[in-house]
Amino acid sequence: SALLAAAAITRSYGNTPALRGVDFALAEGEIVAVTGPSGCGKSTLLHCLAGILRADAGTITYRDQDIGLWSEAARSRLRRTEFGVLFQFGQLVPELTAVENVALPLLLAGSGRREAREAALGWLDRLGVADLAEQRPGAMSGGQQQRCAVARALVTEPRVLFADEPTGALDALTGEQVLGEIVRTARDQGTAVVLVTHEPRVSAYADREVALRDGVVDPTGLGLGVTA
Ligand code: ADP
Numbered sequence: 001s002a003l004l005a006a007a008a009i010t011r012s013y014g015n016t017p018a019l020r021g022v023d024f025a026l027a028e029g030e031i032v033a034v035t036g037p038s039g040c041g042k043s044t045l046l047h048c049l050a051g052i053l054r055a056d057a058g059t060i061t062y063r064d065q066d067i068g069l070w071s072e073a074a075r076s077r078l079r080r081t082e083f084g085v086l087f088q089f090g091q092l093v094p095e096l097t098a099v100e101n102v103a104l105p106l107l108l109a110g111s112g113r114r115e116a117r118e119a120a121l122g123w124l125d126r127l128g129v130a131d132l133a134e135q136r137p138g139a140m141s142g143g144q145q146q147r148c149a150v151a152r153a154l155v156t157e158p159r160v161l162f163a164d165e166p167t168g169a170l171d172a173l174t175g176e177q178v179l180g181e182i183v184r185t186a187r188d189q190g191t192a193v194v195l196v197t198h199e200p201r202v203s204a205y206a207d208r209e210v211a212l213r214d215g216v217v218d219p220t221g222l223g224l225g226v227t228a
């Protein structure tokens with residue numbers, strides 16, 4: 001069965017329907033791109049799948065458990081231990097250096113200082129930004145900051161990475177490079193990825209594409225031409 005699945009989920013903001021009955025499934029280690037025009041519900045779907053937002057109806061199961069029935073505390077623990085989250089920008093703590101930022105999730109999870117620092121340095125190295133370890137975000141380019149954010153999202157070796165337009169604030173070339181690194185490092189350790197993206201060449205990165213339109217999965221499917 002799927003690692004993570006949504007069945008017939010709906011979600012509105014006041015009178016504005018954002019999701020109107022969406023089914024979704026993610027297999028272990030699978031990389032799925034969620035695409036579609038602005039306002040079609042991509043962010044809402046990602047937030048529901050990640051347990052950040054509650055769906056109004058329908059079920060979301062993670063490893064066969066209905067996480068909609070869980071308390072906020074249990075959902076928050078799930079996000080800290082099994083999930084990684086990556087947004088467009090603004091995720092690094094400006095007062096902390098790169099290595100301190102990347103070590104933070106491990107420290108919060110109870111790792112020792114030395115162990116957390118070693119792991120953080122290893123991840124900065126994997127993302128090609130080891131030389132920036134002692135820099136603060138304000139001294140880095142957008143691409144460098146986002147590479148640090150990728151390291152921070154993956155340092156806990158999550159089972160699922162949720163990435164909401166992670167390259168949306170970068171120029172086209174840097175965006176493509178960073179997206180390639182997200183996919184490469186996630187694949188390396190078998191992390192599944194739900195990737196909301198506007199990158200045109202999504203077929204180069206994702207195993208499968210789910211195209212949304214007006215809060216439902218577009219039945220014609222292949223919005224940008226990914227073949228499963
Ligand atoms: P996308 O990520 O595809 O741009 P969203 O999930 O952000 O789509 O939004 C889906 C719909 O829900 C849009 O009509 C949007 O305006 C609306 N929406 C999203 N977030 C909110 C919110 N916090 N309050 C009110 N409406 C919202």
Ligand code: ADP
Pocket residue numbers: 038039043164165
């Ligand atoms: P995205 O780039 O994911 O589409 P948006 O720029 O649409 O994000 O939305 C950014 C933030 O504003 C999100 O937290 C979203 O929930 C909220 N938002 C989006 N649409 C609306 C809306 N119509 N009314 C209020 N908040 C909204």
